[in-house]
Amino acid sequence: MDAILERCAGLDLHQETVVACVLHGSLDRRPKKETRTFGTTTKELLQLQDWLLEFQCTDIAMESTGVYWKPIWNILEDDFKLTLGNAQRIKNVPGRKTDVSDAFWIAKLLRAGLIESSFVPPVNFRDLRDLSRYRRKLLGHTTSEKNRIHKVLQDANIKLSTFVSDLFGVSGRALLESILDGEVLKVDEVKAIVKTSLKKKV
Template sequence: MQVLYERCAGLDVHRDTVVATVRSPGKRRGSRSTQTRTFRTTMRALAELSDWLACESVELVGMEATGVYWKPVFTSLEDRFTCWLVNAAHLRNVPGRKTDVADSVWIARILECGLVRPSFVPVQEFRELRDLVRARTAVSQERVRVIQRLEKVLQDAGIKLTSVASQVWSKTSRAVLEALLEGVTSPVELAALAKGRLRSKREALEEALEHRFRVEHHGVIVRGLLAHIDSLEQRLDAYDAEIAARLAPHEEILELIRTIPGVGLKVAQVMAAEIGLDMSAFPTSAHLASWAGVCPGNHASGGKRKGGRSRPGPKWLKVALTEAAWGAVKAKDTYLSAHHKQIAGRAGGYKAIGATRHDIVVAYWHIVHDHVPYRDLGPDWAARRFSPAHRAKRLTAQLEALGYDVTIEPASAPPA
């Protein structure tokens, strides 16, 4: 098989060790030399690995995406070599030959022949931003779980606050909980702490706040949960400030991304962190949609299509896209909402949301690539696209491209 990369290295990365194999031209014409060494994954050992690869004049380094263990190895080598992170599913060896050395040799051999493609790895700036955004999302999800545990404690104490209020966590609920911890037991006094629209539900609130809350039992749990929520909110504020500071140089493009219906500030930040702002990695919007896992897959054999399940894309990105899609379909008189309704009628809501996610990703690519705001096609785009006037215009353009001069006149009405 033709060798595309004369000097390359395959790395089998583990938690404590990394097995490196270098493939280079042998002493005899047309032969290949193989050298394998094992290194620790400490920073000092990785520096030794880098020096050894440099001494061997390696031009390309490939490694398997193994959990998070590849990250320090990739970061230590990317400044001196071209590093490829390869999908583990593309590196399957022949069964019965599974050893660390064999895996390392196999990676190097398929790498030198160009039989694998590198996975998308953003630059260091956006890898760090991605870590911050994901950490913020994890803290936000933990906050939701703590609030749910708080609701369980309130239900155990007989407090039916969510039967009256739309959510368990609000200014009213915080004031009620603080009063309960201070020893207030009267439902009338507790209901008097209502704020906003809950003031109009005074009687229902008094009934819902009749309880058997005991400070020596429920109070211990609630006090701990409130302290946990406060600490999580402080962490969220810190993450928000740091993410905003990191994205300050890109504020202009973020404002353009937010012109997409359903895309707010945090969704725009997630999309920028997960995808990046350099579209050179994705030649077209279709490439980006395929990488994000928001377009149908290909599964055909014998001329028959057997399914089109989408590939699994980045889960953090998909969660943000789904949130944006639900916001977009609720907007009125927009292309995204009209397109969602059109597909939902024949394919169901789940596939319709998937199509909306695809529309948002395509719009993101064009906005970031061309530095232009979102341009809505309008709710009647489908009707206009297939209208006689539009079809005539498209066919005319095709004939003119073939070198013909075309003049269109409406057909005369047939005689009665």
């Protein structure tokens, strides 16, 4: 493999450890190899960052293994050019010896420019995507709870939806709160609670 990077590193990611292998040296000679294992807490990942900076690494590669790569990417992306490689494609590159560690193999492929990087959006887009997913999840939970409340009312033969189009609007919530307070609602009381546009239905 012809080298194109003088100082690079490969990371082998696991749930509790990160194995880092640095290759550094002239392009026309066999590179020096440095290997070290780190934990995955923020403190330990910052130690990994410092260790990579000590060797003046310019490029770092890792496999897109589950979600393990995300916190490491977040910490390293400001200081290095990062490559997120497809795990299956990395394994299928010919020439690997059986006794070669994953981290060394990733570093070796990166040094030769043989890892195609997957697209990783900028941090602001990643944050927005996470927030959007969380919002969809909350909306799903909200819809489920609303449906459950409708069912409870129907089972109790409380026909609030007959008078209120949106049970969870201002008027609907006021009626629900009155029921939860133990009040027995009469027509005049309902008229006093609901908004003007809804009183015609009562």
